[in-house]
Amino acid sequence: MENTLMDTDNIITSDNNGYSNADAILTTVNSSDSSNYEFPALFKSKTLIEVCSSSWCRSQKAKEDVQPYLRGCKWSPDGTCCLCIINNDGTHLVELPRDLYSDIPTTNRTIDILDSVVHIKEAGLVYDYCWYPGMNSAIPESCCWVTTKQNSPIQMWDAFDGSLRCTYRGFNAVDEMEPAISVTFTQEGSRIIAGYKKYLRTFDVDRPGREYSEHKIGSPASCFATDSNLLAVGSWNSSISLYNVNEMGTYKSIGKMHGHTGGVTHMKFTPDGIRLVSGARKDHRLLVWDIRYYRRPLNILTRAVNTNQRIYFDISPCGQYLVSGGTDGIVKVWDAKTVNWKISLDQYDSVTDNVTYQFPLHRDCCNSVAIHPIRPIIATGSGQYHFKDPAKYLDYDFPKCVEENQRDRSEHTKEDSIYDNDLRFSCDSENSLVFWWIGEVPNKS
Template sequence: MDIDIVKDVDQPLGYNESEKDASATCVAEESAYQYPALFTSKTLLELCSSSWSRSQKAQDDIQPYLRGCKWSPDGTCCLSVVNNDGVHLTELPRDLYSNSPAPNRTIDILDSIVHIKEAGLVYDYCWYPGMNSNLPESCCWITTKQNSPIQMWDAFDGSLRCTYRGFNAVDEMEPALSVTFSQEGSRIIAGYKKVIRTFDVDRPGRDFAEHKLGSPATCFATDSNLLAVGSWNSTINLYNVNEMGTYKSIGKMHGHSGGVTHMKFTPDGIRLVSGARKDHRLLIWDIRYYRRPLNILTRAVNTNQRVYFDISPCGKYLITGGTDGVLKVWDVDQVDWKNSLETNEENSDDATYKFALHNDCCNSISIHPLRPILATGSGQFHFRDPMTGLEGADVSLQSNGMAIDNITNEVDTDENDLRYSCEAENSLVFWWIGDIVTEENVLTANVDS
């Protein structure tokens, strides 16, 4: 099964010498684009929201909480994964494509324009890096889930385009633990328990190149020809990838106390930020001197769940969520998180801004690629309290003739442990993090003009 992916949008068929000047002008206009300032008003404005709740007939272990959200490369829509409910695609309202929203703007309720019901657990997902809504053939993403191959989905109608299947030594198909595209979008890099497999995007099926690993590849970060591979054994391997897809090891980084779950390069490609499960630290690495972390930032991560963070396209802000529902922001102009830190400052909390956005775990963070808009997702699996046998507010029982409130009061429980909390919040929210235009601002602008 063949698929059509646009390889080079800048030089289409029929490109000739007479079009060079026009092309150079377009490139100059694109390079002149300046990313808008963020957090200038030191407040967040809620724009849109969507939520998921468990059906009354569903079993206790069926909890539809968010497990990640990612803006499309062109910024027109947001892709989110919901536990036990598959993949949802939501569009950005058209009025947010330009200008700043008014403070009294009505909050939109987001509806999924595409919903792919996935039966298994979705391990990882990734947009095609050249995605452009004006080119339907480029609008797609890939997912990898439990007991399934890598699947490519169409972003317009949610249809399955093709699959990429990895087989082990005994010819058994095995699912990938993590997936990503190469930066130019010509290859799919998939991490398995003991190998990395590279697929050609134009050749779906079971044709792949293989590179052996000593530990599972649980997450990736790419920049140019660099590939960082995180593992459950708390290490990060750094590779140089040539044009043929061959991996050359550069070094290994140690520092996390749990399995690495998310990583991202800064826009300059010099530094790498990494986070891990049950590890309250975000480690900043300088890949030129990777023997020890360059800087250490703190956040709340009390579970094995993947808690995402993001770096603004301008490279100035680092934003992360946490299991306490608090959004933390580091501004490089106020907190120089890109430079070295003394070891005795490891436990200090020097975040520039803090926003208590959610009552539940804030596990998903994604910054819009063009506009000052932030997408956040909340939710986690809520266990039954082993002391009371109750889970959240969904259980309305009485035990031995005693009211639930009395049982809860008699048992000394940790109120800060959101895993047993009745405050379950499974939502996707868009926030405005740029300048907020008020009537005073408009009047001032008119007078000045």
């Protein structure tokens, strides 16, 4: 990652080191008067402009069944770069082009090809990752993130050179190191909360190693959401547990929420800290909860989730927009002023698709979306593991499958089309990270 600070052709419409002049932008946002910062309007033009893109391919020496695809992306808290997890290829860090720190792109802007400024080739499946919440490019020691992966402890990585800073290790009853399933920082960034199969373990950021406090839980902690002293813990048993975490790291249970039909994979609090949005595997619903009255969800939003893959969603810093991808490649946007997704659900109304905007951005699964913390930019990632279809490609390996799919597409009968609708068996795979401008579009025709 360069030591920088943050101050097209493809348009989609609904159905060198050193510091730049953008220092003033971050200075305003990071100052004590940051509450006066007005977040720019989003989706007003109902048009998305592709400004940057990147993709990853399989190395020549890799096995044929190795499929690199993006499994998640998250903006850094200062907005200068985006962290990506690539299946079978570790962690990649890409930077936002400098002209997007302050300029407004036009419809004829050239699309930038993103190169990884940091690449960490991690062996094993990365379970979860999280930026340090106080990350600021002006303070190099604050530029880091943590990951937890298969057969490894929690690792903290430097965002400038990709070096390993330290590790945080949890041990089971027989003194064997076990990997965490999920990980997050507390909001002030002084502690790391890690979720395991039977415990929540809290590490002091300043004291790496095996020193931690733990809290016993009844089911594995699959994901976290934090706001102030509140901690929401999602589980593979489809429940969500709410805890109050005091300054000493002690957990006090508030209650449990039930409503999903599959394991909870992602959650996020709204900026006001009153509502919680949750999503689950093989569950087409996003549930909106009021944590003051958590017995039943406030509202239900629909998206396409046909696999066990984690499908990320995001909430804009202004709290007005909720954006989610789906296994159908469509990005859906809910505007709180239009569909009132924050109000109470009428139990007599049937669950319908009340989306405000939807953009068909990818031909494969859109598994992640991330809204920029300062600028009207959204990052989307696509990809999933594609199985060989036993009904059509029994005698073909995956590379040959791509050629056969293009050559024999016109020969397929109507009965065969049922397989084309299943993206897991489709050969039209996509592996990309794309940045889209979602603000005002000048000179829109």
